Amino acid sequence: MELTVTQLRKDLTKALDAVKAGDEVIVTERGTAIARLGGVESTSLLAQLEADGVLTPPAQSRAVPRLPEAEAAKDALSSLLGRLRR
Template structure:
């Protein structure tokens, strides 16, 4: 679809509907194309990469386990830092 700037002002909702439908809307000024109105892709990067076949989703959701040793080390580090700051 091609519209002049004046036509775009009058028919903005029509141009937006066309863009939403996947059609490129070329805006011209005195016969010269100056802009293109097109739909915004709202898919996330991961969805896009998956659709292109570049990545595959995980077979199952996995939570990262919290190890008791890591919690103890975190507590020890916090204790040490608080003593050093005094």
């Protein structure tokens, strides 16, 4: 179903009934599509993209391990900032 903005304002209930029935409503302004109204999916976007084959989940956890050098650098920076603030 395609409606102009004016028609949508006038017939919002009709448009929402169409969406509830499973239809998609395209809203146009001066002949250009500006919005799409559709039903709310019960699955999450990531689950839908996985089901469509658009993305694949990681094979394993990708947690980044904490490196001792990074902790030491963070401590050194905190110490330096503390001295500069005095």
